[in-house]
Amino acid sequence: MRYIVTGGAGFIGSHIAEALSGKHEIVVIDDLSSGHCENLKGIDCEFVEGSITDLALLQETFAGADGVFHQAAIASVPRSVEDPLATHAVNLTGTLNVLIAARDCGVRKVVMASSAAVYGENPELPKREEMAPDLLSPYAAQKLSDEHYAAVFSKLYGLSTVCLRYFNVFGPRQDPSSPYSGVISIFGSRILEGEPITIHGDGGQTRDFVYVRDVVQANLRAMASDAEGVFNIARGEQTDLNTLARTMMQAAGKGVEIRYGPPRGGDIRHSLAEISRSREVLGWRPEYAIQTGLAETMRWI
Numbered sequence: 001m002r003y004i005v006t007g008g009a010g011f012i013g014s015h016i017a018e019a020l021s022g023k024h025e026i027v028v029i030d031d032l033s034s035g036h037c038e039n040l041k042g043i044d045c046e047f048v049e050g051s052i053t054d055l056a057l058l059q060e061t062f063a064g065a066d067g068v069f070h071q072a073a074i075a076s077v078p079r080s081v082e083d084p085l086a087t088h089a090v091n092l093t094g095t096l097n098v099l100i101a102a103r104d105c106g107v108r109k110v111v112m113a114s115s116a117a118v119y120g121e122n123p124e125l126p127k128r129e130e131m132a133p134d135l136l137s138p139y140a141a142q143k144l145s146d147e148h149y150a151a152v153f154s155k156l157y158g159l160s161t162v163c164l165r166y167f168n169v170f171g172p173r174q175d176p177s178s179p180y181s182g183v184i185s186i187f188g189s190r191i192l193e194g195e196p197i198t199i200h201g202d203g204g205q206t207r208d209f210v211y212v213r214d215v216v217q218a219n220l221r222a223m224a225s226d227a228e229g230v231f232n233i234a235r236g237e238q239t240d241l242n243t244l245a246r247t248m249m250q251a252a253g254k255g256v257e258i259r260y261g262p263p264r265g266g267d268i269r270h271s272l273a274e275i276s277r278s279r280e281v282l283g284w285r286p287e288y289a290i291q292t293g294l295a296e297t298m299r300w301i
């Protein structure tokens with residue numbers, strides 16, 4: 001099979017490319033705005049440097065492809081608040097380009113990254129796919145619009161699509177130096193450097209963390225199945241930030257000072273996914289306990 005991975009030099013994309021490497025023909029397309037070539041070390045793939053905002057490049061690159069794993073995005077809520085237009089160009093117009101190029105090249109299936117951001121502050125837990133969205137940022141609006149475009153392309157042009165709503169993904173290659181990085185990569189690098197960590201708020205907020213290798217398997221299952229639509233990708237488990245900090249220090253065998261700062265503006269308090277649809281329809285289930293994923297992540301950092 002010939003597979004395209006957009007954003008394949010990035011955090012999640014490079015893990016997908018790695019899982020396909022040696023078994024399939026892989027083309028990674030990435031503009032290296034947040035991805036790094038080192039993430040592709042040892043991965044057998046063709047690399048195309050370019051942006052998903054370039055429709056002609058996508059139409060050329062997607063020729064002969066069987067499937068597209070679409071991971072390229074400016075994956076940041078705060079960036080989208082600061083710059084709605086630039087993030088729209090990549091996250092929404094870029095995704096529309098991916099769908100058009102896939103349609104034009106006769107690609108069978110597009111599996112794309114969506115986000116738990118679409119649930120916003122809807123207080124109902126766990127979050128179920130059929131719940132009403134509550135959009136709090138341009139990023140959430142862009143991802144939900146992507147889902148709608150995917151559904152329309154399925155109906156209108158017969159392009160099979162799946163949208164995976166990622167919750168808090170963590171693992172190796174999540175860049176700890178980025179200000180938009182996930183809490184686990186930030187805490188991990190601070191703990192290993194012996195520096196204090198800062199918890200925004202009282203640490204009672206919860207997230208549903210899922211290890212990147214489980215996210216890869218969800219993508220592969222979605223590509224292999226006939227399923228279409230929207231699926232939550234998470235462990236279906238709540239971890240509060242205080243527990244997370246303690247568990248990470250245990251995994252590192254090293255304690256650092258915990259500082260408590262003001263809550264971060266726009267933060268949601270609790271997050272938890274219902275994952276029965278992914279289990280039943282995709283036949284996927286998360287295999288990595290948080291501790292196992294944290295240990296692998298700390299080894300990488």
Ligand code: UD2
Binds near residue numbers: 168182183198
């Ligand atoms: C996640 C996604 C985001 C979007 C959003 C939707 C990641 C990296 N981001 O944002 O793309 O889908 O969910 O709701 O998965 N925190 C600290 N100290 C730090 C850094 C973070 O206390 O040094 C807290 C932060 O205030 C928040 C929690 O950790 O309460 C998780 O923060 P995050 O930035 O890792 O992820 P989140 O849930 O805001």
